[in-house]
Amino acid sequence: MDIPRAVLNLRHFAQTVPNNLNTSNVRTDAGVVNYTVREPVGVAGLISPWNLPLYLLTFKLAPALICGNTVVAKPSELTSVTAYMLCKVLQDADFPAGVVNMVFGTGPSAGEALVSHPEVPLVSFTGSTATGKHIAQVTAPMFKKLSLEMGGKNAAVVFSDCDLDACVNTLKRSSFVNQGQVCLCTSRIFVQRPIYETFLEKFVDIAKEIKVGCPFSQEVFMGALNSKPHLEKVKKYVKYAVEDGGSVLCGEGVDLLILPEDNKQGYFMRPTIITGLDDNSRCMQEEIFGPVTCVVPFDRGRGSQACQQL
Numbered sequence: 322m323d324i325p326r327a328v329l330n331l332r333h334f335a336q337t338v339p340n341n342l343n344t345s346n347v348r349t350d351a352g353v354v355n356y357t358v359r360e361p362v363g364v365a366g367l368i369s370p371w372n373l374p375l376y377l378l379t380f381k382l383a384p385a386l387i388c389g390n391t392v393v394a395k396p397s398e399l400t401s402v403t404a405y406m407l408c409k410v411l412q413d414a415d416f417p418a419g420v421v422n423m424v425f426g427t428g429p430s431a432g433e434a435l436v437s438h439p440e441v442p443l444v445s446f447t448g449s450t451a452t453g454k455h456i457a458q459v460t461a462p463m464f465k466k467l468s469l470e471m472g473g474k475n476a477a478v479v480f481s482d483c484d485l486d487a488c489v490n491t492l493k494r495s496s497f498v499n500q501g502q503v504c505l506c507t508s509r510i511f512v513q514r515p516i517y518e519t520f521l522e523k524f525v526d527i528a529k530e531i532k533v534g535c536p537f538s539q540e541v542f543m544g545a546l547n548s549k550p551h552l553e554k555v556k557k558y559v560k561y562a563v564e565d566g567g568s569v570l571c572g573e574g575v576d577l578l579i580l581p582e583d584n585k586q587g588y589f590m591r592p593t594i595i596t597g598l599d600d601n602s603r604c605m606q607e608e609i610f611g612p613v614t615c616v617v618p619f620d621r622g623r624g625s626q627a628c629q630q631l
Contacts, residue, residue, distance in 0.1 A: 395435055472608040501611045534580055567598040572612070596616050
């Protein structure tokens, strides 16, 4: 997923951005000329996360370079090797020295220095909501150009007249792709009550069929989570769900995780489906960032209740 999407990023921006860089001139009936000039900003500070380290870095890097800017990028310290390998590729492509610069370090040290530097007029950040708020506070007094992509709590609404099998297959991918470690992953599913039980049965069955293990195997759909602390955090949310009155239908604490001997030390987890939660519960409101999704029924109209809960 990471490498193919990165290639698409580079091709997309190479094809589309140059068409939007021209100077435009418009003469009005009053004899006034309106014109727009597009110029590089200067140094772009790019901060990318660990969950899709190449895809999300190139998503920032490509448009910044095509628009004529130089770049100082700070990748996540948890996936810095990916950024280092990209640097080597750029060197092999004879990129001029100093056009793309990588700074490796943690957020409080390297990230803070980058976003607060007075000669970095543009900052693009993808990461947690708390860090995004902090960056907004730091950069606001300097009126920097700012792009913030932060946490999410995506939801799906499944109506009773849907193609149920198609929905189940789509939601399998949207809930559990990349081990659920994507801010766009579906972590709440609202299902109209007439098909609720049937949907649950089909969705649980397809989740139980998901193979977990080494991602180099063609049969494996889910690999390991990013780190031991992150795995423990995701498992803690499953415990929160039980404390809040939910039922775990499959996955963590229910299904046995069977792994090959050489994978048993990895940070693996079964795809987990939870029901019976109130809309104000922690798993329904907070970003989990793992292979956990919650399914709840709704009754009234064409999703009016569900839409109010989104």
